[in-house]
Amino acid sequence: MAGSETVIQEYPDIAIRLNVNGRDYVVTVKPYERLIDVLRYKLGFTSVKEGCGRGECGACVVLMDGKLVPSCLVLAIRANGSKIVTLEGLAPEGKLHAIQKAFLDTLGVQCGFCFPGVIIATKYLLDRVSDPSDEDIKNYLEGQLCRCGSYLRFIKAVKLAVKYIKEGKIYFDLKEVKG
């Protein structure tokens, strides 16, 4: 409001170290910047999507030291020294991870905005529960909102991914995938 004094302050630059998808980065950030800002705008990992900025939609989830976190709720400085995995790092260049292949094969792609989060959350699930039930899948993916309504395909996709992994098919050659 007019009349009240606002303290205008310069925020310091802080250098942080991140390992993203197996590569080390040193980035300069402001103390108020979020991990999602750094990943998207400073490092270019734009598979990390911002849908709400409040940890409610699941579009921005990444694996941070193996934990599933909404990157919009993590201050960049808090992520200092951590290992981050985004969708870009799920498979080596030119390959598709079994989960990605399964999401392709179940033909559930619509707008695709929620897909990076859904696929990362599935990875988190399969890292913990190797053969999940429908209930497990729903519990682990409940935080991943999809407004196009591909939910039924997600369940099919997770099951297909389990099948691929059981068959030892962890990676698929991207060139062999029609699309």
Place this chain on the structure above:
Amino acid sequence: MAQVPEYVRIVEEVFERYRGKPFVYVGTYRQRWDAVAKVTGKALFTTDFLKFYKNVVWVHSVRTKYAHAIIKNIDVSRAAKYPGVLRVVTAKDIPGVNDVGYVIPDQPLLATKKARYIGEIIALVIAEDPYVAREAGDLIHVDYEPLPVYTDPLQIVDLDTLKEKPHTRIHEERDSDIVAHFKIRAGDVEKALKEADVIVENKYRTPMQEHAYMEPEAAVAIPEQDGGVTVITSTQCPFDARKAIARVLNMPQSMVRVIAPFLGGGFGGKEDVANEIGSKAALATYLTGRPAVAIHTREESIIGHSKRHPMVTWYRHAAKKDGTLLSVEANIVLDTGAYASLGPFVAWRATVHATGPYRVRNARIDTIAVYTNTVYSGAFRGFGNPQVAFAVERQMDILAEELGIDPVDLRLKNILRAGDRTVHGQLLTEEHGVGIEEAIKKAVEAADWYNKRRLYTRQTGPIRKGIGIALMYHGNSIGVEGADYSSATIIINRDGSITFRTGLTDMGQGAVMGLVMIAAEILGAPPEWFRVELPDTSSTPDAGPTVASRSTVMGGNATLVAAYKLRKRLNEVASTILGCSPDDIEIKAPDVYCRSDPSRKTTWNEVVEQSFWLGVPLQEFGYFRAPKARWDEETGQGEPYITYTFGAIVSEISVDIETGQVSVDKIITAYDIGKVINPIGAELHAEGGSIQGMGYALMEEIIHDINGVVRNNNLSTYYIPTIKDAPEIIPLWVEAGYKRGPFGAKGLGEPSIVAIAPSIVNAVSHALGIRFNEIPIPPHKIYLALKREGKTRL
């Protein structure tokens, strides 16, 4: 009789020629062209483009604190001095017209005199950093004189008379806060009422629904060397956005280039808001000469973009003892909020569909759209039809109950069949494809309707099951709302690969894949050979807006026309190579051969190469303009739409009477879409529409408090269905064939939500024996109703 244009003749010829024949690509399950990009995270949505630009400025919108107030003064001096702020923009900085209204020019980009809803933008802060921009925004001081806030349309008008009540005018520049009034006058309602054995009269309310697409609105603007501007923005209507931005910047449209990259959902919500957000970013670029980005937070998205119109309505149905409908009357009030947006068009579509897919000879319908101080309402999947379908389908169930007739039988008695006239006097023939009877039969059979209906009628215990049906029809494309044209370009490159361009946006549901399959079928080349170029006003042809379920029909027809012309030329070139007649040429790329003698063959690439040598152009532009619609303003008689999609939905639910919690167990959808072009796209529409419709029925409602402040402006307070809510969904198809659709196809985008909510609510009413005439029905409302009726006992 006007001459039938060539493009119409082509569509009809192809429909007849392919009818009943096996298809190569159409109707097959195929991977979408964009699927790999989307599962690898490479697909670029609007804000992702930021990584390619440096020196970007951020645009923050400063919004009103009052939902209805006179703006007496705006003081930006302190914000302008804030470190990192480049400029604060108010209305006087706009070089062109300060308006982004879609249908009527009633909506300023930046408010000057008045705030009319809580999302109203007063000023823009342009800064080096988004956080700085937001902080500086708080330093803008506005003097307001608050006015009375109206959040319910019945504060503005009376439902019985549809006349304005005394109130402080929201749009003081207009004569009235009633934006639009549409009517149907058919037959003799008074006479019908006298002859009636049963009259059913009720009031209904449907909520303001939020699109809640996962990608909030955004725009990135880039300055061009000649003073023009390129705007990348999440829009369904790039050409409309260009028009609006050009007006704001006072530039010719040729200087404004709008690119619509992948959309993170649209559902109608990304029509007019792109005019606003695109203009904001473009204005910042214009004023600073630097790339600019505007991104709405989820909260801004919810308070600042159009919604599904809340509806209040009164309906009266009259019928004979045997169930024959005699008349329908309705007073329909749509709350369009602070601005008209697409309100007048929504009101018109609601009016057209106000009697449902039934034979109604006597009708009086009055629909008005009124301003209030709520967030403005506009386009949302269904476009006025889900609101009236809810009321009509509840009426039909209540009528069935009063008459002691099964709801399915009552509907079968009254549905439209080929040879019938709609309430507007439009004669439906075989050429339109009228597949509703077949749709009902398929859905009812798959649901085991009659058994379950009986079984669920007398239940005890805490969990009660119910089964409900609802029907719908939905006019395809935009009817009399505007210039109904579409276009597409197909380019066969010298290496045989194919470039496909259209100005229609794929909101995510796969419409463009359907177009590619249509082109592939005609050309004889696999869909995988096509590269789709996303809408860009500088290269893709103006295909009209991506709205009204028009992509497959209108875009499909334009695509079909382009492919047809190319195919003709390819056949001629192949004929010169192979020596058989052009009509004898079969293309199954990479093979090209004579049908009469398959040993005489060449290749796709050879035909393409020869075309270049022979001077046969392999680029083609396809255009289609829908036959002109007719509508009499006084009587609502005419031919409002080219054709209709029909559907029958059966929903099964369980209610826990101790908590009021409904779980939807199964939804069976049977739609007549003429011809299923892309089956996976159609299934996903049926699934997605069902889930969104389930949200509409059970949980979704934007709530304004008495001050016009939105109480649930994020995704933890505005509930949408999650994976745990998703029921089993069984999509069934009827392919009645529409003569002027590509291979007979009709639209499905909007129809897929229209009758979901009434089918669910009919099922809940069946389970509990309680009439619910308002949605949503969250657990507390159901529990209160159970308590009120003394039905909480197990």
